[in-house]
Amino acid sequence: MSSVTPGPAVAIFGATSAIAQCVARIYAAEGARFFLAGRNPEHLRAVAEDLRVRGASDVQVETADFRFVETCAAVCTQATRALGVIDVALVAHGTLPDQSLCERDDDALREAIAVNFTSYACLLIQLANVMEAQARGSLVAIGSAAGDRGKRRNYIYGAAKGGVAILLEGLMGRLARAGVRVTLVKPGFVDTPMTAAFAKGPLWISSDRAGRIIVRAIRKGKTTVYVPGFWRWIMAVLRVVPQRLFARLDL
């Protein structure tokens, strides 16, 4: 919060998501400067006010609808203009598509993929270009444990998030040379508005705790972080289950 050591410059895409808010609050307490993009201007304003009170030294907001590729390109440019050098870029927006609707309705399917994959590809590649040029910073994206394996119940969401994982893996290789860190976040069950309809059990964690785990992983420069960590082991087991058997599991 002092003027001697200004906080990090943090760009967040999907800044009104519960996990993104919890991550942002941690950086705000360190006096971070923010660029926040999100869909709803009122909600963005509420998040910006919150971060200012918590210690953010500057917060700029931009309304953005990530269904559109042009928006993604424009908002990325705005982030660079607002912050100059970006220390942390977090891509965190997303929806949990209604899978049975997507199976019947092309528009719903197109939108699900546009929001959860295409926009990620567009934003992450643009950001990679920026960060490669500045030769520093952390590029972070929210994937999902659901992206590790195609499951009957949410394979569309899983495919989009699996795509994000592959994309980020490629960027890790590309950006390592430039000294840019890339972190893929794979949440398991996190209690957020997106998962409000699910019955919660002991495997669930709060978005606050998810935020702390993510920030710690970014600081350590981890390449992949499951949230919380035990999902690494659950997914390691699920990944080696033979497909014939996996298809019969009720997942």
Add this chain to the structure above:
Amino acid sequence: MGKAQPELQSWGRYRRVVQLGVEQHWRDAILPSASPRAILPYGQGRSYGDVAQNTDGVLVCTRRLDRFIAFDSEAGVLRVEAGARLREILALVAPRGWYLPVVPGTQLVSVGGAIANDVHGKNHHRAGTFGRHVLRFELLRSDGTRMVCSPNENSQWFEATVGGLGLSGLVTWAELALTRIPGTNVDVQTLPCTSLAEFASLCDASDASHEYTVAWFDCFSYRDGRFRGLFTRANHAPGSPPPASPLGAVPFTPPIGLVQRTAMRAFNLAYFKAGMRRANATERMPLERFLYPLDRIDRWNRLYGPRGFLQLQCVIPAAQAPLGVGALLETIAASGQGSFLAVLKRFGAQRSPGILSFPVEGTTLALDFTCAGDATFRLFDILHKIVRQHGGRVYPAKDACMSAADFDAGYPDWRRMLPFVDPGFGSDLWRRVTSELAA
């Protein structure tokens, strides 16, 4: 609609209710429509009884409304969404020399809950209730209308909402006046207190000189008007100790309550002896440890086991206090029920702002009872009758079983509340206490 969601239980955990929780994510959102079912705001679930329970209805959960809006660190004014907890507020403002003027015995309550129950603390004799320091708030009604309420603007709505048990609408945000503190320590003095007369004279001697005063006593020790008790008085002190480390959580509900008679007696005796060792000395300690001793044990309510517990908190007006509190203690001692430490506190003369605000000038008594079914409820009936006979009232935030007649006697003005109750809102407590008399 709905099912018994354990996370929506009340703090006393004495029964399970079928109700649906719906989260309110943003302060500009409208309320869920549940008609003909009633809705009711639900914050942190720290009310003991059924004031925040809504059988077959919908609970509007406010935990996501936890954003700060503005903080004027010169004037000491904070605007915050109503689902924010006092703990997060204090973590923000205390290091900058500000504190909430009134805090209850836990900082794990929401601002909305503190307003709806017009909570009080160990400094009631000076600061009055929480609602006295609420500058204004926004009230959202089930028909979608919003109004800003303060003691000057929409003042009737202000009075109906402060202490209004969540029935007048949802408070979306509130603006709170803070108070200056010299640091986050307190200087605490502990004195022996062995009778109600001694309690009264200690209050007389301390209330003018000390910000916080409260007495704890062992209700098992009560005999012929005497008990083992400790009177504690404290003032703010400079310094900034590190935040108190939590002692841990109660990870699950033990199959039988651990708050058993023998254990409690032993605990109470040990607590008393420890207090007596410090007697008359002044000890400097972190404010948090003094104000919220139980916050260090996450979910301590589970210790009472699967049957849960009930709390009696009542206030007996000053003139009747010695007699009334004496009669209550006599009855509790004779019953062999009763529990942990009981608490005595003298409320000051400050007027509470809400129509249904609990505190009036007099003595308040609070103690927990393991819920042993009918026997406990029968005892509560007797205790409530004593409260009534002495012109007192029971605190709705703690209550699970006062009758409509008890409520009518304790809150004779309660009908003034009726025009302000949102037609879409309801609670188990409200339906119970107004059932016979509203007709």
